[in-house]
Amino acid sequence: MTTLTEHDRLWIRRYHPRPDAAARLVCLPHAGGSATFYRPVSAGMPASVDVLAVQYPGRQDRRTEPCATSIAELADRITPVLLPWTDRPLLLFGHSMGATLGFEIARRLERDHGVVPRALVVSARRAPSCPRQESVHLSDDDGLVAEMRKLSGTDAAILDDEELIRMALPAIRADYRAAETYVYEPGPDLRCPVVSLVGDDDPKVTVEEARAWSRHTDASAECHVFPGGHFYLTAHQERILVLLADHARAR
Numbered sequence: 001m002t003t004l005t006e007h008d009r010l011w012i013r014r015y016h017p018r019p020d021a022a023a024r025l026v027c028l029p030h031a032g033g034s035a036t037f038y039r040p041v042s043a044g045m046p047a048s049v050d051v052l053a054v055q056y057p058g059r060q061d062r063r064t065e066p067c068a069t070s071i072a073e074l075a076d077r078i079t080p081v082l083l084p085w086t087d088r089p090l091l092l093f094g095h096s097m098g099a100t101l102g103f104e105i106a107r108r109l110e111r112d113h114g115v116v117p118r119a120l121v122v123s124a125r126r127a128p129s130c131p132r133q134e135s136v137h138l139s140d141d142d143g144l145v146a147e148m149r150k151l152s153g154t155d156a157a158i159l160d161d162e163e164l165i166r167m168a169l170p171a172i173r174a175d176y177r178a179a180e181t182y183v184y185e186p187g188p189d190l191r192c193p194v195v196s197l198v199g200d201d202d203p204k205v206t207v208e209e210a211r212a213w214s215r216h217t218d219a220s221a222e223c224h225v226f227p228g229g230h231f232y233l234t235a236h237q238e239r240i241l242v243l244l245a246d247h248a249r250a251r
Helices: 008-012 035-044 071-085 096-113 140-153 162-180 207-216 239-251
Strands: 023-028 047-056 088-097 118-121 196-201 221-226
Touching: 008 071, 023 035, 023 071, 023 096, 023 239, 035 047, 035 239, 047 071, 047 118, 047 239, 071 096, 088 096, 088 207, 096 118, 096 162, 118 221, 140 162, 196 207, 196 239, 207 221
Parallel strands: 023 047, 023 088, 088 118, 118 196, 196 221
Antiparallel strands: none
16 A cells, blocks of 8 residues: 655645555646645545645645746656556546646656556646747736636635735746746657546637647547636536546546
8 A cells, every 4th residue: 555755745635545446536736726626526536536636835734845936847846756656547637737737747657657647637728739928927916816816716715815815926926937938848649548628718728729638649539618717617526526537447
């Protein structure tokens, strides 16, 4: 049975350990997000799926640590933490920035370690080959908070709490910088299937940009479109839990 080292405890939150599970689901948060965003996913998975939620530095219990400066840095640091958990098939799931991060982790697992994930599930994020010029991370604090209000992914009570938001803004800005300065470097396509999920009214990604994830795998690719915006998944949790469980069980 895999146990967490002190180093791994910094990165992995395992809210509902399922040591006898046949597969593992690795959840990667959005920009400004934390592992706790995925606690409902962990609670909703069947006994056959062990859920690992990743905690980035610079927030919550890791708030005193420097934030990562790029997607590549995060991927380089998280990939070795996941290796001890590859004794079971891994399903990678990332929302928004977490989707791009999941892609880069999958590349490293396949290229450097010969570990092919069961699937990469990407939510609310454009395919790496569909860049946009974005500069939210260069906005002042008011502009950054306005962007978060527009995406409706953060509780309004938190955004209205000056002390809380002041503590959170450095990590949020760092995440936006990492996501917005990411540049796709062409390389071998993934060997694992890619499943893209998108809201039909998401200002950050079109359905066509979500479907373009099919360009990045030699395996199967599928796209699921949901009613809603960037955080469509909060209104469709039950459907998404079923989808994740099905792909975790896939052979």
